[in-house]
Amino acid sequence: xxxxxxxxxxxxxxxxxxxxxxxxxxxxxxxxxxxxxxxxxxxxxxxxxxxxxxxxxxxxxxxxxxxxxxxxxxxxxxxxxxxxxxxxxxxxxxxxxxxxxxxxxxxxxxxxxxxxxxxxxxxxxxxxxxxxxxxxxxxxxxxxxxxxxxxxxxxxxxxxxxxxxxx
Amino acid sequence: xxxxxxxxxxxxxxxxxxxxxxxxxxxxxxxxxxxxxxxxxxxxxxxxxxxxxxxxxxxxxxxxxxxxxxxxxxxxxxxxxxxxxxxxxxxxxxxxxxxxxxxxxxxxxxxxxxxxxxxxxxxxxxxxxxxxxxxxxxxxxxxxxx
Numbered sequence: 001x002x003x004x005x006x007x008x009x010x011x012x013x014x015x016x017x018x019x020x021x022x023x024x025x026x027x028x029x030x031x032x033x034x035x036x037x038x039x040x041x042x043x044x045x046x047x048x049x050x051x052x053x054x055x056x057x058x059x060x061x062x063x064x065x066x067x068x069x070x071x072x073x074x075x076x077x078x079x080x081x082x083x084x085x086x087x088x089x090x091x092x093x094x095x096x097x098x099x100x101x102x103x104x105x106x107x108x109x110x111x112x113x114x115x116x117x118x119x120x121x122x123x124x125x126x127x128x129x130x131x132x133x134x135x136x137x138x139x140x141x142x143x144x145x146x147x148x149x150x151x152x153x154x155x156x157x158x159x160x161x162x163x164x165x166x167x
Numbered sequence: 168x169x170x171x172x173x174x175x176x177x178x179x180x181x182x183x184x185x186x187x188x189x190x191x192x193x194x195x196x197x198x199x200x201x202x203x204x205x206x207x208x209x210x211x212x213x214x215x216x217x218x219x220x221x222x223x224x225x226x227x228x229x230x231x232x233x234x235x236x237x238x239x240x241x242x243x244x245x246x247x248x249x250x251x252x253x254x255x256x257x258x259x260x261x262x263x264x265x266x267x268x269x270x271x272x273x274x275x276x277x278x279x280x281x282x283x284x285x286x287x288x289x290x291x292x293x294x295x296x297x298x299x300x301x302x303x304x305x306x307x308x309x310x311x312x313x
Contacts, residue, residue, distance in 0.1 A: 054229075119230065120230035123225060126225070151179040152235070154232075155174070155177060156172055159173040
């Protein structure tokens with residue numbers, strides 16, 4: 001495992017071996033659901049502009065969704081446990097970082113991480129990434145997908161221009 | 168911080184269309200063997216689900232990559248108006264000389280959507296049935312990441 005370069009590069013089997021160093025990457029996804037309310041309103045825009053841009057989502061009393069969050073972690077299964085990370089631990093992280101902050105909350109008024117931002121799917125997905133990424137210490141966060149409805153979702157990834165991503 | 172992360176907007180659309188898989192380059196027997204039931208001369212149909220993924224900067228003023236109403240109008244014009252309740256073989260010029268498999272359908276839809284002016288098309292996924300789906304990211308290697 002440790003020596004697949006150097007002279008080994010001359011043997012026919014060397015190339016697959018080198019590639020194999022990266023291939024046992026497995027993606028693990030856990031899904032949770034939470035219910036929250038929000039509204040879209042930018043105080044820097046006029047009432048007419050807010051209505052034009054955000055439409056029904058600008059209703060001042062807000063509205064709500066059942067959000068579905070899919071969190072995907074990438075990593076090599078541990079040879080002893082066969083796990084990328086302990087699902088129970090991921091469940092606890094999601095409970096602590098996401099559910100307690102967002103479930104049955106008003107995202108405009110109760111989620112400090114979103115202060116000053118419009119609580120769109122895009123922005124909530126990014127906040128969730130930023131909350132989860134430092135907490136996941138086994139494997140690493142690969143994707144956050146947040147569904148606002150079955151037909152609308154946002155994905156958040158590490159930008160491949162800034163970091164190599166196993167494919 | 169946002170430069171280190173990539174955000175994509177995903178949106179699902181539905182359309183129903185008929186098709187027949189048949190290649191003029193194959194004999195009747197070969198068509199029958201290769202395409203099986205899908206070669207039925209009268210065609211058949213599916214309820215397709217189209218999933219579109221767009222990337223771009225999240226506008227701080229709106230919190231959006233693209234306004235959904237702009238994206239919906241574009242997809243409506245480019246794809247749904249042309250494909251919904253149509254025969255892919257007869258009504259879509261691209262399939263006059265190409266077999267309307269869902270692979271080719273992906274390529275055709277990608278071509279139609281990649282000119283969306285307000286965000287970058289990353290990839291599309293077309294679900295033909297609950298058990299079959301196909302993805303296409305054009306020549307965009309970053310699109311193949313889900």
